[in-house]
Amino acid sequence: MILVTYLWNIHCVSHVYVYFNDTLRAERMTHDTRSNRIDTVIIHPRYNGPSTSGNGGWVAGSLARLFGKDSVSVTLRAPAPLAVPMFVRWRDDGTATLDDSGTLIAEAALAPMELDVPKAPGLDEVDAAGTLAQRVSAQRGANWPYATCFGCGFARRDGLRIVPGPVGDDGIVATTWTPPSFVADAAGQLSVEATWAALDCSGGIAWIHRLGAGTVIFTARMTASIDQPLQVGHRYTVIGWPIARDGRKLHAGTAIFDAAGKVQALSSQLWLIPRA
Numbered sequence: 357m358i359l360v361t362y363l364w365n366i367h368c369v370s371h372v373y374v375y376f377n378d379t380l381r382a383e384r385m386t387h388d389t390r391s392n393r394i395d396t397v398i399i400h401p402r403y404n405g406p407s408t409s410g411n412g413g414w415v416a417g418s419l420a421r422l423f424g425k426d427s428v429s430v431t432l433r434a435p436a437p438l439a440v441p442m443f444v445r446w447r448d449d450g451t452a453t454l455d456d457s458g459t460l461i462a463e464a465a466l467a468p469m470e471l472d473v474p475k476a477p478g479l480d481e482v483d484a485a486g487t488l489a490q491r492v493s494a495q496r497g498a499n500w501p502y503a504t505c506f507g508c509g510f511a512r513r514d515g516l517r518i519v520p521g522p523v524g525d526d527g528i529v530a531t532t533w534t535p536p537s538f539v540a541d542a543a544g545q546l547s548v549e550a551t552w553a554a555l556d557c558s559g560g561i562a563w564i565h566r567l568g569a570g571t572v573i574f575t576a577r578m579t580a581s582i583d584q585p586l587q588v589g590h591r592y593t594v595i596g597w598p599i600a601r602d603g604r605k606l607h608a609g610t611a612i613f614d615a616a617g618k619v620q621a622l623s624s625q626l627w628l629i630p631r632a
Contacts, residue, residue, distance in 0.1 A: 395422065395444040397454065399436055402514070403506050403553075409435035411506045412575045413556025417549035419444065419454055419464035420580065429467035429579035433460045469581040471624045476593050476613040477523045477530050486531025489521030501572075508557035514538065516550075518594050520558050522565055529562045530595040533612075535588050546586040551612075551621050555580055558596025559608030559625040566598055573606060573627045580623035584614070591615055604629040 397418050405411035416430035422444065434456075436442065442456045451465040476482075493500065493510040503511040508519050516539065520529035539550040546554070556578065564571055586592065592612050599607040606627040612620045 393446055396441050397444060398441050399438050401438040404438060405505050405507070406435070406501075407504060408438065410438060411553055411556070412436075413507060413553035413578065414549045415454070415462055416464070416556075416578045416580070417547075417552025419452055419462055420552060421548035422452060423464065423466060425582070426466050427469040427579065427581040428464055429577065430462055430464045431577045432462050432575060436461050467579050469579060469622065469624070471609050471622055473609065473611045473619055473622055474526070474528060474595065474597060476595065476611075476617045477528065479532070479593070481523050482530045482532055482593050482595075485521035485523045485529070486519065486533075487521075489519045489529070489531060490517075492521070493519050502557075505557065507553050508561065516554055518554060518557055520561055520594060520596060523595075526597065527562055527566055528595055528597045529558055529565060530593060532591055533594050534591050535586055537588050540588040544588045546588070548582065551582050551586055552578065552580055552623070554586070554594065554612060555610045555621055555623040556625075558594055558610045559598075559623070560596075560627055562596040562598050562608055563606045563627055567629075571629070573629055575625065576605075576628045577626040578623050579625075580621065582621045584618075584620045586612065586620060592620065593617075599624075604631070 399410040403411055403414055412432050415432060415436045419430050420428035437456055440456060442454055442461060445453050451463065453460060454462040490510060498511055503509050506512060506515045509515050510517060510519055518531060518533050520531040523530045535546055540546055556575065560573055560575065563573060592614060594612050596608060596610045599609055608625045608627060610625065611622040614620050
């Protein structure tokens with residue numbers, strides 16, 4: 357969270373989706389050699405953040421998935437192209453990189469999850485905040501930069517449509533969310549990639565509410581942990597909150613709670629304000 361890095365995906369339009377089969381499993385070609393393993397990831401255009409690049413949470417999740425169930429930190433370095441093979445390369449120290457024809461897209465490593473998570477707000481308050489946020493987003497129209505983001509775009513009927521609104525006086529934004537069936541596998545569980553995408557936007561939205569709607573920010577890093585797989589048809593509460601600002605660097609947290617208020621997944625994030 358301290359390293360200053362660049363992710364060229366605007367705000368919550370920072371997500372990346374991989375070409376899926378019907379069960380949302382990324383099509384990856386794995387090549388094992390004596391010295392290393394290379395995985396190939398292709399991002400389907402449907403899973404954009406910005407219109408021409410992938411959703412950052414999904415890009416990060418596609419790397420995190422390769423590490424298993426541990427907490428993983430992913431630093432995003434450049435926009436992930438759509439419909440282009442990118443290569444995951446493993447280093448001797450156990451970290452991994454994602455590159456596109458020599459351009460470094462992201463780096464990933466195991467990392468501890470250190471985050472103080474606020475208590476989930478009351479359900480009625482969350483419902484009201486999310487409903488209002490959806491209405492305000494829709495009023496901004498199709499030219500709103502985040503309108504077609506797979507994660508938070510209100511114009512995406514085939515997206516996650518996670519649009520949280522302010523709750524209380526501490527900067528928290530929240531909404532209720534029920535994962536749709538098209539982001540689940542055959543067992544009804546969300547993939548790691550889809551869960552990271554669901555975690556991504558709310559941290560940036562929390563900062564935009566604090567800085568002003570005209571502010572452009574970029575996701576630079578996500579560190580996330582999934583305690584329990586999310587289930588299709590279950591109702592969750594998604595929250596985001598600003599943690600601290602250090603010049604251009606904006607630290608944030610996000611969490612997804614089940615109906616009982618138990619954390620199912622969480623992330624710490626670093627966002628950047630672009631240089632003037």
